[in-house]
Amino acid sequence: MRHTRSMTISALAIICAAGPAIARDFTIAAWGGNYQDAQRAAYFEPFAAAQGLTLLETTYLGGLAELKAMGDTGNVTWDLVMMGGTDAQLACDEGLLEEIDWEALGGGGELLPEAVQECAVGNVVIGNGFAYNASAFPEAPKDWADFFDLEKFPGKRGMTNNPTMNLEYALMADGVPPAEVYAVLSTPEGVDRAFAKLDTIKAELQLWEAGSQPVEWLVAGNVGLSTAYNGRIISAKKEGKPLEFVWNNHVYNMDVWAIPKDSPFKEQSVEFLKIANDAAAQVKFSERMPYGPTNTGATAMMPPDVVANLPMGDNIATALAYSDAFWIENYDALKERWSSWIVQ
Amino acid sequence: MSRVIFWSTVTFCTAFLALPLLLVWPLAFNTSSFLTYPLEGLTLDWFHQVLTQPTWVNAFLNSLKVAVGAMALALVIGGLAATGVILVPRALQVVLTGLFVSPLIVPSVVVGVAFAYAFGRAGIGGGYFSLVLAHAVLGAPLVFLSVLTSLRGLDPNLDLAGASMGASRSFRFRTVTLPLALPGFAAGALFAFITSFDEVVVALFLADPGSTTLPIALFAGLRDRLQPSIVVVAVLLSLMSLLFLALLRRLQMRVAAPKS
Amino acid sequence: MSSAPARPYGSRAAALLMLMLPVALYLLVFVYPLSSVVTLSVDNSALSGRFDNLSALGPDATPDGEAAALLADLGTMEKKQLGEVARMLNQQRSGFRSLIMSTGKEAEAIAPTMAGLVAFDARWAEPGYWAIIRENAAPITWKHYQRALGITLAEDGSLASGEDLYLRVMGRTLVITLQVTILTLLVGYPLAYAAAHGSAGVSTFVLAVVLLSFWTSILVRTTAWVVLLQTNGLVNTVLVGLGLVAEPVQLIFNRFGALLAMTHVLLPFAILPMLNVMRTIPASQADASRSLGAGPVETFLRVYFPQTLRGVAVGGGTVFILSLGFYVTPALTGGPEDQMLAWFIADFVNKTLNWGMAAALSVLLLAMVAVLVALAGLARWATARRKVEAA
Numbered sequence: 001m002r003h004t005r006s007m008t009i010s011a012l013a014i015i016c017a018a019g020p021a022i023a024r025d026f027t028i029a030a031w032g033g034n035y036q037d038a039q040r041a042a043y044f045e046p047f048a049a050a051q052g053l054t055l056l057e058t059t060y061l062g063g064l065a066e067l068k069a070m071g072d073t074g075n076v077t078w079d080l081v082m083m084g085g086t087d088a089q090l091a092c093d094e095g096l097l098e099e100i101d102w103e104a105l106g107g108g109g110e111l112l113p114e115a116v117q118e119c120a121v122g123n124v125v126i127g128n129g130f131a132y133n134a135s136a137f138p139e140a141p142k143d144w145a146d147f148f149d150l151e152k153f154p155g156k157r158g159m160t161n162n163p164t165m166n167l168e169y170a171l172m173a174d175g176v177p178p179a180e181v182y183a184v185l186s187t188p189e190g191v192d193r194a195f196a197k198l199d200t201i202k203a204e205l206q207l208w209e210a211g212s213q214p215v216e217w218l219v220a221g222n223v224g225l226s227t228a229y230n231g232r233i234i235s236a237k238k239e240g241k242p243l244e245f246v247w248n249n250h251v252y253n254m255d256v257w258a259i260p261k262d263s264p265f266k267e268q269s270v271e272f273l274k275i276a277n278d279a280a281a282q283v284k285f286s287e288r289m290p291y292g293p294t295n296t297g298a299t300a301m302m303p304p305d306v307v308a309n310l311p312m313g314d315n316i317a318t319a320l321a322y323s324d325a326f327w328i329e330n331y332d333a334l335k336e337r338w339s340s341w342i343v344q
Numbered sequence: 345m346s347r348v349i350f351w352s353t354v355t356f357c358t359a360f361l362a363l364p365l366l367l368v369w370p371l372a373f374n375t376s377s378f379l380t381y382p383l384e385g386l387t388l389d390w391f392h393q394v395l396t397q398p399t400w401v402n403a404f405l406n407s408l409k410v411a412v413g414a415m416a417l418a419l420v421i422g423g424l425a426a427t428g429v430i431l432v433p434r435a436l437q438v439v440l441t442g443l444f445v446s447p448l449i450v451p452s453v454v455v456g457v458a459f460a461y462a463f464g465r466a467g468i469g470g471g472y473f474s475l476v477l478a479h480a481v482l483g484a485p486l487v488f489l490s491v492l493t494s495l496r497g498l499d500p501n502l503d504l505a506g507a508s509m510g511a512s513r514s515f516r517f518r519t520v521t522l523p524l525a526l527p528g529f530a531a532g533a534l535f536a537f538i539t540s541f542d543e544v545v546v547a548l549f550l551a552d553p554g555s556t557t558l559p560i561a562l563f564a565g566l567r568d569r570l571q572p573s574i575v576v577v578a579v580l581l582s583l584m585s586l587l588f589l590a591l592l593r594r595l596q597m598r599v600a601a602p603k604s
Numbered sequence: 605m606s607s608a609p610a611r612p613y614g615s616r617a618a619a620l621l622m623l624m625l626p627v628a629l630y631l632l633v634f635v636y637p638l639s640s641v642v643t644l645s646v647d648n649s650a651l652s653g654r655f656d657n658l659s660a661l662g663p664d665a666t667p668d669g670e671a672a673a674l675l676a677d678l679g680t681m682e683k684k685q686l687g688e689v690a691r692m693l694n695q696q697r698s699g700f701r702s703l704i705m706s707t708g709k710e711a712e713a714i715a716p717t718m719a720g721l722v723a724f725d726a727r728w729a730e731p732g733y734w735a736i737i738r739e740n741a742a743p744i745t746w747k748h749y750q751r752a753l754g755i756t757l758a759e760d761g762s763l764a765s766g767e768d769l770y771l772r773v774m775g776r777t778l779v780i781t782l783q784v785t786i787l788t789l790l791v792g793y794p795l796a797y798a799a800a801h802g803s804a805g806v807s808t809f810v811l812a813v814v815l816l817s818f819w820t821s822i823l824v825r826t827t828a829w830v831v832l833l834q835t836n837g838l839v840n841t842v843l844v845g846l847g848l849v850a851e852p853v854q855l856i857f858n859r860f861g862a863l864l865a866m867t868h869v870l871l872p873f874a875i876l877p878m879l880n881v882m883r884t885i886p887a888s889q890a891d892a893s894r895s896l897g898a899g900p901v902e903t904f905l906r907v908y909f910p911q912t913l914r915g916v917a918v919g920g921g922t923v924f925i926l927s928l929g930f931y932v933t934p935a936l937t938g939g940p941e942d943q944m945l946a947w948f949i950a951d952f953v954n955k956t957l958n959w960g961m962a963a964a965l966s967v968l969l970l971a972m973v974a975v976l977v978a979l980a981g982l983a984r985w986a987t988a989r990r991k992v993e994a995a
Contacts, residue, residue, distance in 0.1 A: 431619030453931050453950055
């Protein structure tokens with residue numbers, strides 16, 4: 001009996017001891033995996049060393065739920081977050097992010113113009129295209145028309161379970177030049193046209209959720225061709241997997257750093273952004289993870305064999321810049337149409 | 345003939361139930377970082393990695409803290425509910441029992457949405473406190489049922505005998521009823537602890553980075569990439585379950601064993 | 605000598621005192637949050653509260669009056685509120701976001717008439733936008749249920765069928781749940797039988813396996829399947845090694861993987877109730893039936909099986925209810941075509957912050973469970989009655 005009571009008391013003591021943390025560590029939320037490993041080496045560790053801080057890392061799974069909860073409760077648990085450009089814009093509009101003090105960062109003139117945003121600093125350029133297993137086809141597929149051509153390239157097709165980018169791919173496969181994709185997609189007929197093109201491969205479609213899946217499926221031969229992030233494919237290729245990424249007409253977008261509203265470490269975050277914008281640090285990142293820099297000076301510092309694997313230079317000559325603005329406006333409706341199309 | 349069919353069916357079904365876990369365990373000791381057979385060699389490196397990585401260690405400590413808190417709270421709620429319910433009229437008993445076990449049948453996702461919204465509005469927000477509260481509600485029905493079963497199994501004459509000797513109600517409860525029902529409380533506490541320790545859906549809705557629990561870390565790891573540390577954590581969690589099952593068996597033996 | 609009380613343990617007053625804390629906590633921490641989900645599914649105050657001037661207008665307001673009220677409302681919103689309102693309205697019509705954001709930022713500069721609004725952005729001439737705004741000026745809304753049930757409100761107020769995505773998801777949820785229930789019963793029945801009537805060694809072994817499985821976390825058991833069924837996992841290695849397939853097959857992230865893992869995870873919930881019932885059936889019954897000349901199959905079908913039906917019903921019912929709201933296992937082992945209602949609920953909360961839709965779908969899921977529980981209660985009551993009448 002006495003034993004039970006003392007157990008209850010110690011249990012309650014544990015509850016009370018674990019109340020709100022008074023001083024928490026600087027917390028960075030990013031996409032996890034190899035991506036975050038590369039960021040750790042290029043940015044996190046130098047930053048922690050320079051500031052004498054202990055860093056806490058966590059994984060961000062996309063969406064605004066966490067940021068919204070932080071804004072609503074005032075319990076801000078992240079100090080920096082790496083997010084997609086679309087989500088960053090939405091969060092900025094809802095006052096969930098700090099505005100970036102570009103003066104303190106030196107104006108951002110060394111960055112790509114798209115990287116300089118109201119509440120975010122563009123840091124990583126990502127190539128979204130398709131990849132194939134080189135051992136599967138005698139002749140290499142070279143554009144989106146080939147991706148949708150089941151006769152020339154038989155086999156399953158991997159695609160993300162999301163309308164974003166897939167509708168763009170479908171229109172380019174149907175002959176729409178990259179420059180006109182969003183104009184066409186802004187009309188109901190354009191959306192119908194994209195879904196009609198997707199209908200032609202629907203029977204062979206296998207949808208992926210995580211970026212590691214296309215690599216796994218292509219290597220195992222589960223799918224013949226799959227849309228993918230260039231970074232995952234190039235990394236697999238470096239490990240000796242027979243995969244090739246098709247740069248022609250790929251879609252490139254940007255991942256950005258943002259500071260959650262009312263983070264107690266705003267000053268330190270500015271110092272972090274200085275490191276993240278530094279050309280040499282970005283080179284260090286790109287060498288570990290084949291995504292492109294936003295500092296225009298970084299290109300000159302990189303060996304050509306690294307550049308050949310990044311969404312930059314010749315690789316983006318025919319590419320389409322992903323429109324955050326279009327998807328902010330149309331995501332809800334098109335996502336529902338996509339889900340419905342999948343279930344049919 | 346029918347015996348052959350029967351035994352092959354039973355063997356197949358048992359294998360289906362048991363083999364997946366048994367086959368996965370060895371992969372935690374495999375030297376290769378790919379979770380594939382055949383094993384390349386044996387190593388404890390992955391265990392070392394998990395036990396020294398702050399992410400996993402913190403998640404484990406968080407789970408422990410949440411589970412202990414939830415267990416204590418569930419014990420109080422469920423214990424009081426059960427000891428109270430046996431005293432009220434039958435009709436009220438049915439209604440109250442329905443209320444007390446209802447968290448068991450409400451889908452976890454709905455519970456998650458409800459708690460995240462209601463706690464957010466009440467200003468409690470996500471984090472440790474809300475996790476304890478939510479898991480206590482999920483564990484309380486188990487304590488309730490467990491204690492209720494053991495109280496129903498008691499011989500009421502023992503209490504009446506105490507009363508006939510002039511012992512007060514509270515004294516009888518403390519010295520006669522409670523010690524006899526103690527295994528029921530203990531089993532209920534075990535149920536509540538392990539329910540909280542393994543719970544992931546509600547936790548996904550409520551946890552913040554500072555209170556990430558082990559199941560959340562495992563869930564996120566599974567979606568990110570398959571690596572040996574995931575299997576190591578699965579093995580550790582299974583060992584934990586094994587330990588609790590053994591404890592529960594001992595408790596049940598104590599109940600079953602004749603009192604000397 | 606004091607007289608012994610008629611009731612053991614304590615008085616009703618003591619009982620009520622003891623029950624106060626748990627009942628209060630249940631009401632506060634469980635019943636209230638659940639009921640707030642119901643409120644949330646029809647609550648529109650997050651939007652209507654931002655349109656005070658528009659809400660105050662009567663049904664006979666002039667277009668210019670509406671335009672002025674809208675501009676007044678938009679003008680008083682802070683940037684943050686404008687962003688929220690724009691996001692919520694955009695969920696109902698693409699393009700609403702930019703219309704609200706741009707109009708809101710310039711609200712003070714626009715002439716407060718319909719002509720002024722249309723001159724600023726021609727989209728304000730479209731009645732569709734105004735219909736949505738007017739609908740959302742009311743504090744109560746059925747829009748989430750309309751969307752969930754595939755009903756659209758035509759311009760004249762009549763009901764029409766619209767996008768039936770969520771109805772189809774509900775149908776799929778029921779189909780998967782039914783498949784899983786049947787599979788768990790098929791696999792679980794022989795196991796329960798072996799645990800109840802096997803020799804001491806067999807029954808101990810089977811029971812140990814079932815209990816171990818029951819106590820091992822659902823997430824851990826799902827992990828095992830993810831590892832085994834992956835493209836280069838053990839199952840594929842064996843299949844390729846035996847020459848059954850030339851290349852690894854896709855075993856996970858599809859219906860096959862989801863059903864396999866869900867069946868495995870829910871199996872103990874089917875077995876334990878069946879086992880409890882089977883244990884009460886004496887072996888002597890079967891002996892009696894056999895001695896009367898019935899074969900083993902006939903004995904099983906006519907004597908044994910009917911007596912176990914109650915266990916089958918309880919086990920199957922438990923699996924069915926648990927499976928209806930399942931999230932983790934299908935999310936980790938199924939493909940996008942195999943996601944159930946719970947997945948869409950979580951997605952609405954986490955990805956698009958659409959709490960209203962998440963709440964409406966939650967209420968529908970809860971209603972499905974409630975109907976099942978009620979049916980189960982009814983069945984129990986009916987059998988109990990039949991027994992009483994037969995006696």
